Amino acid sequence: MTNNIADFLASIDQAARLSATLCRKVQSEMLSSMDKSDSSPVTIADYGCQALIHRAIMLNFPEHGLISEEDSEHLRTNATTDEISSIVRLVSEALGESVSIDQICAWIDHRGGADSDYIWSIDPIDGTKGFLRKAQYAIAIGLLQGCEPVGGILVCPSLPYDLNDSSSPVGTLLIGHGAGTAKKFAVDAELSESVASNTVTDSLQMRVLGSVESAHGDPKLVTGMMSTSKIEGGFVRYDSQAKYAVIAMGGAEMYVRPRSRPDYRENIWDHVAGVAVCEAAGAIVSDVDGKALDFSKGEKLLDNRGVLATSNETAHKLAIDGIKATEAAN
Ligand code: AMP
Numbered sequence: 001m002t003n004n005i006a007d008f009l010a011s012i013d014q015a016a017r018l019s020a021t022l023c024r025k026v027q028s029e030m031l032s033s034m035d036k037s038d039s040s041p042v043t044i045a046d047y048g049c050q051a052l053i054h055r056a057i058m059l060n061f062p063e064h065g066l067i068s069e070e071d072s073e074h075l076r077t078n079a080t081t082d083e084i085s086s087i088v089r090l091v092s093e094a095l096g097e098s099v100s101i102d103q104i105c106a107w108i109d110h111r112g113g114a115d116s117d118y119i120w121s122i123d124p125i126d127g128t129k130g131f132l133r134k135a136q137y138a139i140a141i142g143l144l145q146g147c148e149p150v151g152g153i154l155v156c157p158s159l160p161y162d163l164n165d166s167s168s169p170v171g172t173l174l175i176g177h178g179a180g181t182a183k184k185f186a187v188d189a190e191l192s193e194s195v196a197s198n199t200v201t202d203s204l205q206m207r208v209l210g211s212v213e214s215a216h217g218d219p220k221l222v223t224g225m226m227s228t229s230k231i232e233g234g235f236v237r238y239d240s241q242a243k244y245a246v247i248a249m250g251g252a253e254m255y256v257r258p259r260s261r262p263d264y265r266e267n268i269w270d271h272v273a274g275v276a277v278c279e280a281a282g283a284i285v286s287d288v289d290g291k292a293l294d295f296s297k298g299e300k301l302l303d304n305r306g307v308l309a310t311s312n313e314t315a316h317k318l319a320i321d322g323i324k325a326t327e328a329a330n
């Protein structure tokens, strides 16, 4: 991997951290949400983070393209006067200068050059439902070169730095840009170290991650996979791309995300950052048939069936075999 990917990510690191602070302020001061057309919730924190991250990309890499979750039209149409003044105050506080709602909306809508070799894919808050519940959520900043995820920053403001130590600082930023480069940082402390996915090969010890929202997957298929492949380390639910962070940190061995319904296609901003961080930590990511994820189809993973992230080759084979056998039996 060329060094420039690491440099690109370093240029956006501060915006990622400012976004975490903005999210925490919204959680403590004014947690309210608006509904989007698909009934999913969105908050001023989603819009505020996207504005901060897009601004940083626009200033540093004006020619790069962006494929991101939010646009400003919904904010302008649905936000209350209070919500508009709050987002203006929060983004101004983050930047240390006074900015207008028009400027914020222009950053949210910035999409750069669609023909660029580099395309950023951003989910400013992945797991907004988890954010509203004060559970797990992630600020996900992914970078594609061509159609390959080559870099990612995942900020998980509610994830412990050490998953095995309940007294460790809460708030973890992960970054990765090629094999062997994955690293975690405590958001609020001077702590950092390299991370690697788990090498355990005993299926009885393997732990599986899934969504808190059962409707985002296929729980029966996952249960069938676990019993067929004798995966007995337990099933743990997390909201958001924090699941990719946990795999990269060695806290579980499988993140299984089958299609929730035959016509559901995954959004690329729900995966680019997590895939880049996981692969940098040594994990293997594919769809549930073992096919490579195809990020060449615009906003959606049109040609993949779900997503599967595993900590190593043995875990990957166990998951794929378990899914195949369960589907064959039904
Ligand atoms: P998670 O917290 O892992 O369930 O992921 C949250 C993401 O799930 C959201 O950002 C949505 O883009 C995505 N999502 C929404 N509806 C569905 C669905 N029916 N199937 C799979 N993913 C979904």
Ligand code: MG
Pocket (backbone or CB within 6 Å): 123, 125, 126, 127, 269, 270
């Ligand atoms: Mg999302």
